[in-house]
Amino acid sequence: MPESPEVQALADFLDARITGHTVVDTDLVEFRAPKTRSRPLTDVTGRRISAVGRHGKHLDLALEGAHLVVSLGRHGWARWSEPGEHPDEQADPPALASLTVDDGGLLELTDAGSWVSLGLFVVDRPEEVSAIAKLGSDPADPAFTRDDFDRAVRGRRKQIKALLQEQESLAGIGNAYSDEILHAARISPLAHASALDDEALDRLFTATVGTVRDAFEARRGIPIDRLKEAKTAAMRVHGRTGEACPVCGGTVEDFRAGGTVAQYCPVCQA
Structure with missing residues (x-):
């Protein structure tokens, strides 16, 4: 299971690559991954990414007018293809969802488990995800006492x-x-x-x-x-x-x- 040090490293990696870019396309392979039925993954299309951060073990893509919160669960992770690279369609673990940004970079969200642990939430604020709203203090925070x-x-x-x-x-x-x-x-x-x-x-x-x-x-x-x-x-x-x-x-x-x-x-x- 990804924990805060790895999720922060993932957030930093993505922040350096997709912040400032606009999501031009999304693809959803696994219909069980989205958890906000009234706001599908396609709702992030056309939005500019302003930052990538972390809340506990959750990944947070902050966009203009929305957040895409990714709960990685037990086996979820991400795969990145640089602009011009051709992603391996047979790669393991499989991608359950993906986002393409305006320079051609591709972010694939993966899950290696026998059951779907990856969760996607399109919300106005990260705190609308109940697991984030209930988070305790984070020992990685310099303000933690x-x-x-x-x-x-x-x-x-x-x-x-x-x-x-x-x-x-x-x-x-x-x-x-x-x-x-x-x-x-x-x-x-x-x-x-x-x-x-x-x-x-x-x-x-x-x-x-x-x-x-x-x-x-x-x-x-x-x-x-x-x-x-x-x-x-x-x-x-x-x-x-x-x-x-x-x-x-x-x-x-x-x-x-x-x-x-x-x-x-x-x-x-x-």
Whole structure:
């Protein structure tokens, strides 16, 4: 699942290429992707793009008189063809929707899952998308403070692994980075937030801000077709089941909660 560091890198990549250009054509392959039935994807045709940004894990194309908000879900992503390039019609994953801008550049929105997780919203304001309206504070924001963190976490009677991924509490963190944060903080994913003492909360705050912001810097400038590879390579415990913990040498194990499979070091995070 794309998380805030990768979505920000995607937004920056697109902002440098399509801001200032006008959408001249759209194509919709998957009818289940649009979520605003009264405003179809074709409504962005003829509109100039003024900026590309991010809200949590959502991509936001700001246009004259509208926003195209893209929820990437579990498997959604984007593919870009420069002006004059011929897109590969057999490329995998398949494009579910696309936008062509006035210089011939082509933005394809893709989905690799067996079910459609990509969501498209044409709205006047991003906050009209309920998931954005409910977003909590973003640890990547320079204005994010310890007070913001404490309001989201301190005393909560909820498993800390789930809480870190709760977008209404902390925006932009998913399964992978929550694993990395908890490993850096030396906290078990089984722990409840209400059971964490001040020292553990100090470690968790430092790990949350540090992990997210370091990832933002590390992903900056990486081509969008290599971001998933870069993210995977940077993981210390997530996706490393059976491998040695880089800190203590213990064996990384799986942790299952509902339909989620996560990883942790049972030695470091006892």
